[in-house]
Each structure stands twice: as C-alpha cells, then as structure tokens.
Amino acid sequence: MKEKIKEYCLIIVGVFLVALSLEYFFIPNNIAAGGLTGLAIVINHYIPSISTGPLVFIMDLVLFIVGFIFLGKSFGVKTIVSSFSLAGMMTIIEKFFNPQALTEDLMLASIFGTFITAIGMAIVFNANASTGGTDTIAKILNKFFHIDIGKSLLAVDFIITLLGAITFGINIGLYGLISVIINGIAIDKVIEGFHVCKEVTIISSKNDEIGKFIMNDLERGCTYLKGVGGFTGKDTYVLYAVLGRSEFIKLKQHISKIDPRAFITVGEVHEVMGEGFRNIQ
Structure with missing residues (x-):
C-alpha cells in the first residue's frame, strides 16, 4: 500500500513539473515540442477558442484504450491519473494564474522547458506510468521492441514538430525539434540515474565476515568466485555484489574497520533486474 501511495505521489510531482514547463516555457512561445501538448498548441493556433488544457484531455481519451490493451490495467490506471492531473493542472494554471513566458528567448525557453519536462516525464515513467498521448506509444515501443523510451518518444514526436514548423514557421519549428531531441x-539519462547501482568486487582475508554483513545487515545477496592469486599462486575467493549507493557506503565503512588492506573495485551499473531489484518483466 505504501509503495502504491509513493508511486502516485511521484506521478503527481512529475506531472506538475511537466505542466509548469508547458505553461511557462513552451505554450507562450508557440514551441510545439512534440507530444499531444505540441499538437494541442498547433490546434489552438487555428481554433483559439479551445484552450490547450481541454484539448490535451480530449485527445488523451483516444489513446487510453491503447494503453489498457497493450500495457495492462496497472499502467492504464496510472496513466489516467497522470493524464487527468496534467490536463487539470494546465487548465487551472490557464484560468487562475494567467501564465506568461518566463523568457521570450526561444533558445532559453527550449533548453529550460525541455530539461524540466524531461525530469518530470522521467519521474512519471519510472513509476510505470506516462503523461498520456505519445508517451503511451513510446512505452509500447519500449515494451515490445526494446527501444529506449527517449528514442521512441523522439521518433513519435518528430511528425508533430514538423506540424509546428508548418504552423509557426521554420525558426520556431527548429527550436521545437531541438527540444524533442x-x-x-x-x-x-534521468531514468538511468534512478537505477544506478554499485557493482562491487572484493578480495579480502575477511571475505566470510564481509559476506555475512552484506546478507544479514544490508539484506543483499552476494556471490563467491574462486580465483588464484597471480603473485602468490594461492587459491583465493573474490566476493561479488551489487548494492545501492547508500548500501555501498555502509559496506565500505564496515570493511575499513575489519580489513583496511582489502582490495576493492567498484563500478556503476545502470540497470539491475532480479531478486531484490526490479522485476525482469
């Protein structure tokens, strides 16, 4: 239950960041940086009586069925929450806060708007949801064709960016393309950062004690690999484990107390699946 509440809280935070970037960077500057929001900006230009918030909501409904069919009930429910939240937040901002461009410099608007959007969308994706629309298509491509979500989103949004260039001119269209890329x-990159772990190999005379610390105190698994010392020619064991950042700090402190002469190598892994980590599915 706590995990679900945490996921939905993260979704709301991510959606809020996306709404802010749209209302204060993209929409006031007519930058159609892909997605249904980009398409809504184009449509709003031709039909100004319909604001972008309701437009996003209407178009999202068309893709909800696709999300339910191909990505399962859990993804569909979360996507409904995030899509309703995005459309709702955009509508509230437009009605009550009269959003204005924080900068009219198209380069600055593209860069800052894009990075805020990327962080928000990465948070939403990491909670196994999307902000709806073309995000759902990108998630489907990721699931069935194993294409990175970012690259999937780039391919899907390219057409919408072209529409923006036709509507608002090639100059603004190119800024939109920069934003999409x-x-x-x-x-x-942001999603990778969420899942970065430490891959640790240890050679120590206290490997048994270190292994017990990893399994009992850190509640992580570890593996003993047989080896032969190149200099001594003696049999030895190499301890291998994958840990979170905070867990590695605790392990390093423990090793420094019991065997300061231990040999340790540390690397970063960007995705770990299996028992104790993300489900391989």
Whole structure:
C-alpha cells in the first residue's frame, strides 16, 4: 500500500513539473515540442477558442484504450491519473494564474522547458506510468521492441514538430525539434540515474565476515568466485555484489574497520533486474 501511495505521489510531482514547463516555457512561445501538448498548441493556433488544457484531455481519451490493451490495467490506471492531473493542472494554471513566458528567448525557453519536462516525464515513467498521448506509444515501443523510451518518444514526436514548423514557421519549428531531441536524450539519462547501482568486487582475508554483513545487515545477496592469486599462486575467493549507493557506503565503512588492506573495485551499473531489484518483466 505504501509503495502504491509513493508511486502516485511521484506521478503527481512529475506531472506538475511537466505542466509548469508547458505553461511557462513552451505554450507562450508557440514551441510545439512534440507530444499531444505540441499538437494541442498547433490546434489552438487555428481554433483559439479551445484552450490547450481541454484539448490535451480530449485527445488523451483516444489513446487510453491503447494503453489498457497493450500495457495492462496497472499502467492504464496510472496513466489516467497522470493524464487527468496534467490536463487539470494546465487548465487551472490557464484560468487562475494567467501564465506568461518566463523568457521570450526561444533558445532559453527550449533548453529550460525541455530539461524540466524531461525530469518530470522521467519521474512519471519510472513509476510505470506516462503523461498520456505519445508517451503511451513510446512505452509500447519500449515494451515490445526494446527501444529506449527517449528514442521512441523522439521518433513519435518528430511528425508533430514538423506540424509546428508548418504552423509557426521554420525558426520556431527548429527550436521545437531541438527540444524533442534533448528531451529524448535527457529522459533516458534521468531514468538511468534512478537505477544506478554499485557493482562491487572484493578480495579480502575477511571475505566470510564481509559476506555475512552484506546478507544479514544490508539484506543483499552476494556471490563467491574462486580465483588464484597471480603473485602468490594461492587459491583465493573474490566476493561479488551489487548494492545501492547508500548500501555501498555502509559496506565500505564496515570493511575499513575489519580489513583496511582489502582490495576493492567498484563500478556503476545502470540497470539491475532480479531478486531484490526490479522485476525482469
């Protein structure tokens, strides 16, 4: 139950960041940086009586069925929450806060708007949801074709960016394209950052004690690998484990107390699946 509440709280935070970037960077500057929001900006230009918030909500309904069919009930419910939240937040901001562009410099608007959007969308994706629309299509491509979400989003949003260029001119269209490209790359990098773990190999005379600390205190698994010392020619064991950042700090402190002469190598892994980590599915 706590995990579900945490996921929905993260979704709301991520959606809020996306709404802020849209209302204060993209929409006032007519930058159609892909997605249904980009398409809504284009439609709003031709039909100004319909604001972007309700437009996003209407178009999202069309893709909800696709999300339910291909991504399962859990994803569909979360996506409904995030999509309703995004449309609702955008509508509230438009009605009550009269949003204005924080900067009219198109380059600054593209860069800052894109990075805020990327962080927000990465938080939402990491909670196994999307902000709806083209995000759902990107998630489907990721699931069935194993294409990175950022790259999937880039491919899907390219057409909408072209529509923006036709509507608002090639200059603004190119800024929209920059935003789409940066957004695709940034989302993957932010998501990778959420899952970075430490891959640790240890050679120590106290391997048994270190192994017990990893399993009992850190509640992580570890593996003993047989080896032969190149200098001594003696049999030895190499301890291998994958830990979270905070867990590695605790392990390092423990090893420094019991065997300061231990040999340790540490690397970063960007995704770990299996028992104790993310489900392989």
